[in-house]
């Protein structure tokens with residue numbers, strides 16, 4: 001079957017199987033920031049935005065995406081640059097494998113709760129697993145990013 | 156990963172019901188659980204276009220569409236104001252925000268998972284399940300039944316209650332080792348134990364406050380409840396911590412009531 005949706009602001013059309021996940025289709029469309037880690041909906045690696053909300057693309061049926069707006073990290077490069085520099089500055093990244101999924105969830109957090117406290121950051125990002133840099137430095141980086149966005153800190 | 160030959164975005168609940176009468180069909184809600192089942196089905200029937208994702212306040216409480224996500228329950232202001240933020244607190248430990256933005260209340264209730272925080276809370280709140288074919292059934296009955304081919308359209312939650320949920324998890328976002336939900340209504344206090352690890356049960360109903368606050372009575376109720384062993388914990392461990400969670404859940408209801416009374420005075 002054929003499915004049409006908006007991908008990073010552009011209309012795309014893809015030939016899909018009935019049981020394809022959004023993740024599979026995004027990879028086929030060259031969105032390599034989207035990765036699959038756990039296959040059990042736990043790791044957050046495959047996070048993208050669907051109509052502005054962070055979802056796990058490994059579990060969203062591709063057929064359900066018809067007419068919806070999908071955003072991946074490829075479509076948020078300016079934001080990614082800023083958050084990426086905060087992550088690097090706080091030593092919050094080693095292998096970087098979890099970063100795209102985590103960053104997409106941070107963008108969702110920034111929209112929903114731009115002045116999030118430490119506890120709120122931890123709770124919001126609980127579904128983004130990282131196995132190398134650790135969560136304390138990530139939290140510092142996210143706080144810095146939110147402060148810059150709020151105009152409280154200069155870049 | 157589940158395998159389907161056809162994927163149908165149902166245009167009406169009648170169409171979804173008709174399609175689902177075949178054993179070779181399956182209803183798709185949040186797809187979080189289904190995706191992990193290695194099932195092979197002819198037709199996947201998607202409910203996402205049916206407008207079943209609304210939370211409505213009524214005279215008697217709330218009517219929640221089956222496709223309402225756990226995140227919507229967690230963040231809905233009217234619902235959380237009415238029940239002392241119990242939905243926000245009880246659902247927050249479930250996996251992660253992205254997960255809860257897709258997993259639905261209908262999928263949770265239909266599945267009757269032993270480990271469900273959602274079912275334990277709704278059972279304590281004496282919720283009702285609205286089924287397309289059968290009509291309204293008490294969750295306390297539905298919870299005991301076998302899976303059938305009817306479709307949940309809504310969940311009804313009676314208002315005028317205070318509730319609290321307590322759970323123990325091996326680690327933060329894991330499924331619970333034990334859940335206790337308590338709700339206080341004009342009929343008294345209801346205590347539900349879930350993740351025993353079997354399906355949640357009503358351990359006590361219509362309890363007077365003095366009895367619910369008496370640890371000996373709470374221990375006696377826990378003593379009558381069946382617990383089991385699985386990879387997360389043994390029967391003895393669950394039996395030991397149950398009265399602690401029960402006492403905390405009752406205390407949570409009382410704190411919630413006291414906080415509201417203080418706010419009313421203000």
Ligand SMILES: Cc1cc2nc3c(=O)[nH]c(=O)nc-3n(C[C@H](O)[C@H](O)[C@H](O)COP(=O)(O)OP(=O)(O)OC[C@H]3O[C@@H](n4cnc5c(N)ncnc54)[C@H](O)[C@@H]3O)c2cc1C
Pocket residue numbers: 040041042181182183184185186187188189190191202221222225248249250257258259260261262263264265266268270271272273274305306307308328329330331
């Ligand atoms: C990794 C993981 C961890 C989890 N941890 C927890 C936890 O800690 N606490 C907790 O409470 N829950 C937990 N859950 C369960 C989760 O909250 C949902 O209950 C589960 O994902 C099912 O909801 P869904 O919307 O994804 O349903 P789906 O996966 O789409 O469907 C599940 C079943 O319900 C049927 N179904 C769905 N909607 C309807 C309907 N309206 N009418 C009739 N049948 C229907 C489907 O046909 C299917 O058989 C976890 C699930 C996973 C996968």
